[in-house]
Every structure is written in C-alpha cells, then in structure tokens.
Amino acid sequence: MPDFNVRSDSVNVEQIMEQIRARIRDKRGVDYTEQQLREMAAVKLEKFLDPRGVRSDLLEQFKRHQPAYEPPVLPSFTFEDTTIYETPRGLLRTIRKLLNPILKLFFNPNPIIHVLHTQADLNAVNLLREAAREKQRMEIDALYYEVIHNLVFEMTRLGIDTKNVKMRVESIASRLEFNERRARALESVVAYREPDESEGERRPEAPPVQAPRPQPFSRPQNNQGGWTPPPAPQPAQAVGESIATSGSVPYSGASTPGTPGIPGGQPASGAGQPGSQGPQGPEGPGQRSRRRRRRRGRRGGGAPAAVVMGAPGSTGSTETAPQSADAAFPAEARSDAPAASNEPERAPESSGPDNDTDPQ
Amino acid sequence: MKLAVVVQRYGKAINGGAELHARYIAEHLAKHAEVEVLTTCASDYVTWRNELTPGVEQVNGVTVRRFRVKHERDPRVFGQRSVRVFDHAHSLADELAWLDAEGPASPALIAHLQKHGERYDYCFFFSYRYYHAYHGARAVPARAILVPTAERDAAIGVSIFAPVLRGVRALMYNSHEERAMINAASGNEDVPGVVVGIGSDVPQNPQPARFRQKFGIRDPFAIYVGRIDENKGCKELFEFFSGYLRDTPGRMSLVLVGHSLLDVPSHPRIKHLGFLDDTDKFDAMATADVLIMPSYFESLSMVALEAWALGRPVLANAKCDVLKGQCIRSNAGLYYETYAEFTESLVAIERNRWLSGALGRNGRQFFREHYDWSVIERKYLEMLDRLSKDTKSAARTIPPLPGWFARRKADLPPAAEVLAGLPTARSPAKGRA
Numbered sequence A: 001m002p003d004f005n006v007r008s009d010s011v012n013v014e015q016i017m018e019q020i021r022a023r024i025r026d027k028r029g030v031d032y033t034e035q036q037l038r039e040m041a042a043v044k045l046e047k048f049l050d051p052r053g054v055r056s057d058l059l060e061q062f063k064r065h066q067p068a069y070e071p072p073v074l075p076s077f078t079f080e081d082t083t084i085y086e087t088p089r090g091l092l093r094t095i096r097k098l099l100n101p102i103l104k105l106f107f108n109p110n111p112i113i114h115v116l117h118t119q120a121d122l123n124a125v126n127l128l129r130e131a132a133r134e135k136q137r138m139e140i141d142a143l144y145y146e147v148i149h150n151l152v153f154e155m156t157r158l159g160i161d162t163k164n165v166k167m168r169v170e171s172i173a174s175r176l177e178f179n180e181r182r183a184r185a186l187e188s189v190v191a192y193r194e195p196d197e198s199e200g201e202r203r204p205e206a207p208p209v210q211a212p213r214p215q216p217f218s219r220p221q222n223n224q225g226g227w228t229p230p231p232a233p234q235p236a237q238a239v240g241e242s243i244a245t246s247g248s249v250p251y252s253g254a255s256t257p258g259t260p261g262i263p264g265g266q267p268a269s270g271a272g273q274p275g276s277q278g279p280q281g282p283e284g285p286g287q288r289s290r291r292r293r294r295r296r297g298r299r300g301g302g303a304p305a306a307v308v309m310g311a312p313g314s315t316g317s318t319e320t321a322p323q324s325a326d327a328a329f330p331a332e333a334r335s336d337a338p339a340a341s342n343e344p345e346r347a348p349e350s351s352g353p354d355n356d357t358d359p360q
Numbered sequence B: 001m002k003l004a005v006v007v008q009r010y011g012k013a014i015n016g017g018a019e020l021h022a023r024y025i026a027e028h029l030a031k032h033a034e035v036e037v038l039t040t041c042a043s044d045y046v047t048w049r050n051e052l053t054p055g056v057e058q059v060n061g062v063t064v065r066r067f068r069v070k071h072e073r074d075p076r077v078f079g080q081r082s083v084r085v086f087d088h089a090h091s092l093a094d095e096l097a098w099l100d101a102e103g104p105a106s107p108a109l110i111a112h113l114q115k116h117g118e119r120y121d122y123c124f125f126f127s128y129r130y131y132h133a134y135h136g137a138r139a140v141p142a143r144a145i146l147v148p149t150a151e152r153d154a155a156i157g158v159s160i161f162a163p164v165l166r167g168v169r170a171l172m173y174n175s176h177e178e179r180a181m182i183n184a185a186s187g188n189e190d191v192p193g194v195v196v197g198i199g200s201d202v203p204q205n206p207q208p209a210r211f212r213q214k215f216g217i218r219d220p221f222a223i224y225v226g227r228i229d230e231n232k233g234c235k236e237l238f239e240f241f242s243g244y245l246r247d248t249p250g251r252m253s254l255v256l257v258g259h260s261l262l263d264v265p266s267h268p269r270i271k272h273l274g275f276l277d278d279t280d281k282f283d284a285m286a287t288a289d290v291l292i293m294p295s296y297f298e299s300l301s302m303v304a305l306e307a308w309a310l311g312r313p314v315l316a317n318a319k320c321d322v323l324k325g326q327c328i329r330s331n332a333g334l335y336y337e338t339y340a341e342f343t344e345s346l347v348a349i350e351r352n353r354w355l356s357g358a359l360g361r362n363g364r365q366f367f368r369e370h371y372d373w374s375v376i377e378r379k380y381l382e383m384l385d386r387l388s389k390d391t392k393s394a395a396r397t398i399p400p401l402p403g404w405f406a407r408r409k410a411d412l413p414p415a416a417e418v419l420a421g422l423p424t425a426r427s428p429a430k431g432r433a
Helices: A013-028 A034-048 A058-065 A090-106 A110-188 A197-201 A235-246 A287-299 A305-309 A321-327 A337-350 B017-029 B075-087 B092-102 B107-119 B131-139 B161-167 B176-186 B208-215 B234-247 B278-287 B302-309 B321-330 B339-351 B353-370 B373-389 B415-421
Strands: B002-006 B034-040 B055-059 B062-067 B122-126 B144-147 B170-173 B193-195 B221-225 B253-257 B270-274 B290-293 B314-317 B333-336
Touching (some): A013 B333, A013 B339, B002 B017, B002 B107, B017 B373, B034 B107, B034 B131, B062 B107, B092 B131, B107 B131, B122 B131, B131 B144, B131 B161, B144 B161, B161 B176, B170 B176, B176 B193, B176 B321, B193 B373, B221 B278, B234 B270, B234 B339, B253 B278, B278 B302, B290 B339, B302 B321, B302 B353, B314 B321, B321 B333, B321 B353, B333 B339, B333 B353, B339 B353
Parallel strands (some): B002 B034, B034 B062, B122 B144, B144 B170, B221 B290, B290 B314, B314 B333
C-alpha cells in the first residue's frame, strides 16, 4: 500500500496529497466528489430521461411545492341540549326558558337535539382522524421523495461505476490480447531444422546421443515440410520454455525424422548459452568450434551465425535454426550478452513459420 | 494599562472555542496589564439563560464582571430570522432583529461600556457575530480591538458587521484564511491587524501508558476531540471511518472524546470515552496515532494545535480552508475531501511511520514557532504598543445606523449569497502561522 518517499523531515504535504490522489486515480479511475456526482446526476437525467418521468431535482421540487405541515384548525361542532336556547342576552334567555313548554306543545325538540349532538361528536372524531391521516401522508410523501431521490442518485453513481468497470475490462481485454499475440509470436519463432544429410555428413565429429532428452518444442514425427506450433503455453511459461529450448532447438533440427526431439548425433547442450549447459550435460566435440564460428560471424559485420555455420546459405539448407534460436526470446532474457546487439535486426526475419526457409 | 476582555460567556467550566480563547488571553495578558472581563450571566450558548450571579468575581486571578441577559434565545424566532437574513433579500432592521434574537442580548453590559468605557485603555471583543461585540464595539470604537473568530458561514455576509469590522482600532485574526475572508467581506485592509491565534497549556510529559491502562485500549487509534455533533462533521467522520473499517485491512480504531449529540455507531473499533479532564485528554492525544478534525467550519482549531504541540499528525477536513491551510503551512497534517482521500490518507499515516513521525515533528515545530504563549503574548503586546503610537487610527469611528425608513428598506442581499461570492482564501506561504 502507500509507500511514500518520506525519508526525512522535509515532507511536503501537498506533494504527499498529490501522491495519494494519484494512487486513488490508479485504483479507481476518476474520483468524483459528491457535488460532481450530483451535477452529473442532474445533467444525465435532463439529457436522457423522460422529463415527464423521473426528475433529477425531485427533492428540491418536492420541498418547493410541499408546504410545511400545519395541524388544521378544527371547527367546533358541539351541540348540547341548551344550544338552541343559547343567547348572550340574559333577558331573552329567560323568556325562551319560560316559553319552552309552549314550544314543546307544538313538537318535541329532544330527538333533534340528540341527533345533532351525536352528529357533532362523529364530525369531531372524523376530523381528528382525517388530520392524522393527512399528517401521516405528508410524512410518507417526504420519505417517498427522499427514497426516489436517493435511488436516482445511486443510479447515477452505479452508472459511473459501470462505465469505469467497462473501461477496466476493455483495458484488461486489450492486455490479454496483447499477451496472446506475444505468446503466439514467441511460439512461432521457434524453428526446427529439417534433417539434412549433407549437414550430417559435414559433422563427422558429432558424437551420438547418450540419452533422449525431453524437448518441449519438438517437431511431430510426420511433419516434414513446415512445423507445427507446439501447444500454446502460458506467457510466463513460454519465456521459460524458450530459454530452456534456446540452446537445443538448433540441434533438435538436426535430429532424425524418426527420433523427434533427439539431436541427431549432437549433444543437447545450449550452444553458447552458459545457463543452459549445466542441466543438459557437457559440451560435445565440435560444439565449441561451432559456437566460436557463430560468434565470429556476429562480430564480423552482423552476418548471421547460421550463414557462417553454413546451414541456410552455404549448404542450401532450408533451415535457419541458429537465427530462430536466438530470436526465440527477448534480448534481455538471453544470457548471451554479446549476441544481443545483433538481435533486433534478425528478430523480424524469424517471426513466423514462413521464415523457416532461407531468408536470403 | 487597563484592558477589558468582552466575551459572551466566561468561566472555568465553559469550554467553547471563543470563550476558552478569551479566558486564555485574559489570563496571559493579566501578567502584563490590569485585565477585567466583561461578560454575561449565561453559561448555555443555546438559551443564554441567566445561570450565573451578576456582579464581580475572580476567576483564576482575573476580575470578571457579569451582566444579566435581557431575554433568552427563542430558537423558533431565531431560526425564522436566520432564514430571513441568510436566504432572502432583507432590510437592516431584519438584521438587527436577527442579532437581537441570536443574543446574548445584554443592554446592561453595553450601558456599562458606554458609561465606563474610558476606564479601559483597550477593549478586546471576542466573536464578532454576537450582540455584545456588535453593540460594544459601537459603544467604544476608539478602544475596540476585535478578535473576530470568524468562520466561513453566512453570518459574515450580514451587512451590519462590515462597518464594525472597518471601524474598530485593530483586529486579531486566528488565521490567514480568516483574515482574507474578512478583508473580502468588509474591505477593511487598512485596519491594523495581525494573525495571532491562540496558545495552549499542553503538558510536557503526557503518559500514553497511563491512558492505555486506564481505558484498556491496546490497538493503534485515531482520535477525535470535541463535541460530537453533525455541525462538527462527525456524521461524515462516522461514515468515512466505517468505510475504512469495511474496505481496508487497517488496524486503526477511532476514539471519541467529548459530549455526544449524535448516535455513535456501534462497532468494537469505535470507542466513545465521553468527556475527559485535561490530563486524560492530553494523555489520549499523545497516545493517538493521528487526530482527525472533520469540522467544516473553524476559525482556528485549538485541538489541532494541541495535537501538533504533542507531536501528533492531523488529518483534517479540506472543506475547511483554515484547517487545510494550516496543514499545508505547517507540513504537519494531511487533509481529505472525499472518502477515498480519507481512507488513503489514514492508511498512509498508519503504515508509514516515517511520514507520521515527520508530520508530528513538523507540527511540534510549527506550534513552538507560532503558538507558544510567549509568541502570542508578544504579538498582543506589540499590537497594543503599535496602537498607542498610532494616532491616526484613534480617530476611527463607526458610522451611525441609518434612519427609520432606510433601515426598513429590504434591499440587502441574502447573507448566504454574499458568502458564496467571497473568494476562497489561498493558503499563504509555508512556515507562516
């Protein structure tokens, strides 16, 4: 995690914050502030969403249009048995009381009073209930708008995250593709030499093979003309295998068709590859002189070692085994340092199976 | 020389930022001059209820004269007037009504200044936004030295304050950002001013082991000291720290010190210790790996200065330009605006001991150079000396309020709009206070 270049008291907080921000950018892509997210949410919604549908400024709109809740002023509907006789004037009230028996001669007001009293109670209860419902509805509305607003906000955030993830996936896919191409290129530069009788005749000093040795990129038995790429290895393995094969491939080309992977009378050590000599046994007779010739060829104006060895040009052979062996892996991976300077010129020539033929 | 320190609340048990600032200044200036504190009987900053006895008393050797508050604050009325002044076009009368509603309205204190102001050579008014500072400075403008303790909030956009900020003899700022903001809001560049800040009596030998033993805290931890309040950015702090616990393999815990007005998340690595006395508080700060300051609005964070004095790095909210500026100038703290920055900064401090140690050392040096009491006292005394020689500024006055009709003309812009128009202060050169 954070590993800042702080090894003294002279820290610079602004530089450290820049490093931290760079780290964040590397990790997460562009990092938006909350304010930026809100602005983007608004812009996106204005641009893409149906304006009749979800609105980006829901909460603001809601707050603007929604009045604050105020409990309603409930009218008094109380109706008692004395209500119909009430009056602020005392004299009139007295007269009404005196004349009340006369009124009752004409009709009975008590049932009317009772009904009105009950109705007044019902009205009061209903109003209270309605007010409570109204309050509850407004609270739920507020929550509802809040939820919708948050959903819109989170949708925007998710959209941005998705975009970032897509970009990362594309980046990883391109890297994968590059690695696959690189692996194919590494596989293709491994060349196999056709069995060449004349060459065999020219190497009487080559001792017979002592024991068969595993050849990762050995050519199939019945493949005489070209060569078939070996099974595609993992990128890391490909380099390792190239290194392991680098010395042996030229010699595997000299193997007889009937014994694929077995050097035809040649030791399997890596010619001129210090690292590869150990596991593959000591150098055989003639190998040292061949290596010397190849080096001489490189120093002498960049002529391919294969030419000096007479494999492609001088003998008319269709093999370019030494070229392929050198180009089979990057220069920095090779242990033969002097040869590295010539490598860029030759590498393209041996980039495909077609180049198994004489490059000249 | 006789000095008056005028502040809204005062007392040993009163730990508000500006109030503590005033008390420290009064006690330290008392070594050099005769100091009298003029304050109210209130101890609660929400209600301004008269809870202390009016009259004269001694607090830590300083004479304190208390005056009654005329009325308590009505939060509903204050809220309505704040909305009116901050968010709508309004009149001067609205602003005066807002100031009266904000409190602590103590006409007796102002009358005392009008009547006996000549007794004092200079009067230090703390917190420009309160009733006592506005009316007190208008009562004795030739003696008024303002310690504004201004934060970047809408109050700075209230128009009644600009004449006062232009009319006092001098201003003692807490930070360069505060000074830039006030200059932009009031155009008072020609008023003598100096960035001073405040010192702190940090113990020389805090005991981390004692703290760990007493509270049973073994893990590395970040500390927050102060009121646990949404206004202080604690809600955001909880969100960010919960994310840190969820998203990173860091081992840091969060220790909270102070009274809580918020629900503290229930998590084994978030510990709320409540209010601690100074000994425990400084032990805790000395033990912590980092102090977190999540506040959006600060004119000066005393807690951050104390952390630096103890050699601890600070992780501050960059939305507060004062804190960010101090981190940059001191090279003693990191800052964050987003969750990602918070997490990465915290992890950086946690995992890189070189960084943590260098920040802490820089903080200690920064405190020693700019906030040691000898430095603070010297700056105050130099300002007093400068004013005593400066006859030009002695003639400075504050223009009277306009007439009845002009005061009721609703042509003043919303204070929030004024604030939004103020430039964000750029951090001055490093190494400055």
